[in-house]
Amino acid sequence: MFIEVDMLCKRFDNQSVLEEISFSVNRGECLGIIGPNGSGKSTLLKLLSGVESATAGKIEVNGKQIEQYPRKDLAKWLAVLQQESLPPIGFTVREVIEMGRFPFQNWLGGEEEADIERLIDSILDKMGLNDLSDRHLENLSGGERQRVALGKTMAQQPKLLMLDEPTTYLDIGHQILLMDRIREWQLEDDLTVISVLHDLNIAALYCDSLLLLHNGRVVAAGSPEDIIRTDLIEEVYGTAPIVMNHPVYGLPQIILQGESIAQRTIPAQRKVEKMEIVQ
Numbered sequence: 001m002f003i004e005v006d007m008l009c010k011r012f013d014n015q016s017v018l019e020e021i022s023f024s025v026n027r028g029e030c031l032g033i034i035g036p037n038g039s040g041k042s043t044l045l046k047l048l049s050g051v052e053s054a055t056a057g058k059i060e061v062n063g064k065q066i067e068q069y070p071r072k073d074l075a076k077w078l079a080v081l082q083q084e085s086l087p088p089i090g091f092t093v094r095e096v097i098e099m100g101r102f103p104f105q106n107w108l109g110g111e112e113e114a115d116i117e118r119l120i121d122s123i124l125d126k127m128g129l130n131d132l133s134d135r136h137l138e139n140l141s142g143g144e145r146q147r148v149a150l151g152k153t154m155a156q157q158p159k160l161l162m163l164d165e166p167t168t169y170l171d172i173g174h175q176i177l178l179m180d181r182i183r184e185w186q187l188e189d190d191l192t193v194i195s196v197l198h199d200l201n202i203a204a205l206y207c208d209s210l211l212l213l214h215n216g217r218v219v220a221a222g223s224p225e226d227i228i229r230t231d232l233i234e235e236v237y238g239t240a241p242i243v244m245n246h247p248v249y250g251l252p253q254i255i256l257q258g259e260s261i262a263q264r265t266i267p268a269q270r271k272v273e274k275m276e277i278v279q
């Protein structure tokens, strides 16, 4: 077992934000953390990445508690892709990606320049950033910046990647591109991935397992088929989507329903009285 979380609790002042969270993640697995706004997803990610410390409970990585790893060691195998984690201004795409190597360098540099060049070139290639490599970050679109941010974490060559809502602000093309690159990287390098995701359809398509949080507690954990169910989603999100199997991949996908939509004037030939719900 690569990561083992046991009875984790987090309180801020007197408010309990996470209660008795337990789960495990295998090496090379992608775990999606889902749940409504304020359910504790980002806080859980901060505890897992060592940014915040837990009030109670423990997190073990490879049999050792996360607090026992020196900061510098953590930075060598754990990368976190956060919203807006890029430097503000004045750096080119290539320079930012090179910054991913910082945890491995001493004050003299300390890495073979040719090796680093080769690594950065391959990342620029993989992320489709070749034509942008000399452009300044501040002149890029949101989707391009997010690709650079992922490139920077790739340069770090971590064993464990954590992502906080990586597809927010991205159009569907860039969402798929980003998730595909992460998935390929996961499979090629046996990378373990833990990602907070809002989009349940993306979560079902790209995650091996899901952890559903509500009010700081784990409501359910399991495969996408176990978790993306109308009853569970309604209990937690307060809206009941239709769940269907993806026609190509067979994975569960949700289709939203809303009261006011039913009241719209919809041509008779397009209306269906009742939809069969696939569970």
Ligand SMILES: Nc1ncnc2c1ncn2[C@@H]1O[C@H](COP(=O)(O)OP(=O)(O)OP(=O)(O)O)[C@@H](O)[C@H]1O
Binding pocket: 012, 017, 035, 036, 037, 038, 039, 040, 041, 042, 043, 044
């Ligand atoms: N530093 C803090 N001090 C006090 N309360 C906090 C702090 N950080 C988070 N919280 C509270 O903890 C709860 C969970 O927040 P968190 O950001 O983890 O939720 P989330 O599931 O990631 O939400 P969202 O989907 O809206 O981003 C919220 O009620 C939030 O106000």
